[in-house]
Amino acid sequence: MIRPEPVRSLLDKITAREQAIAAETEQVRVRLDELTALLCELEQEAENLRITRKTVLALGGEPDPRPQPAIPEHPAYQQILAVFAEEQKPLRARDLCQALDLDITPKNIENTRHKLKRLVSRGILAEPEPGLFTLLRA
Template identity: 60%
Template sequence: MTDRKPIPELLDRIDARQSALADEAEQTRTRIDELTARLRELDEAIDHLRITRKTLLALADEDAAEPAPPSPTLPAIPGHPAYQQILTVFADAGRPLRARDLCEALDLPIVSKHTENIRSKLKRLVSRGILVETEPGLFTQPRP
């Protein structure tokens, strides 16, 4: 006669192993979600650096050109780099833009958080006379 484990004991071991694997799978899914979020953050940071690099190169090209005489009536641009990026997009586009258009041009996700943030920056540029709002939500550079 051979010594065999009863079937119920084997089923209990299978259930325990299945439960352990299910727990491990859930932990792995959670880690994947965390890594996916981190990857999104890194991609956004890379995009911001790419835009900043493009802006700096454009500024360097402008500086290499013959400097225009300073104008005492030029309004001060806010110090945050995002404002320079916005103005660079306007210079490249050469047409009126909406906040959504700028989000697309700056490679930002089209979500309320980003469009409202861009819209507030556009309104600030309007209040300083750097941009004009030709109709509600449509912004452009003023004509000289």
């Protein structure tokens, strides 16, 4: 079936836009991968510096002069930290939901991930790779 010229022109424009979006999407994915890798490197370097500080202070017999991070008062954070203390291994948000007997739903996983990210920002947990969390040793 031969399409009228206006329809063919419109379809050509749609095809061109789809191709442009696909190319831009790929560029964004590449950049996102680069930024994710950079973030992991920076987090690992920060973790290495924390460990080095702790080691130097321990060897010198001096206490760490930095204030200890404040743990949020909400009971959920206490439960999360208790799971990390018990498990003694890196965990993902989904793992925490299972350990806390929460339904494995996107909402619960995202809420747990948000709490884990807050604990990372407070220097209580580390995220050595995206989505994997571990307890920082005091």
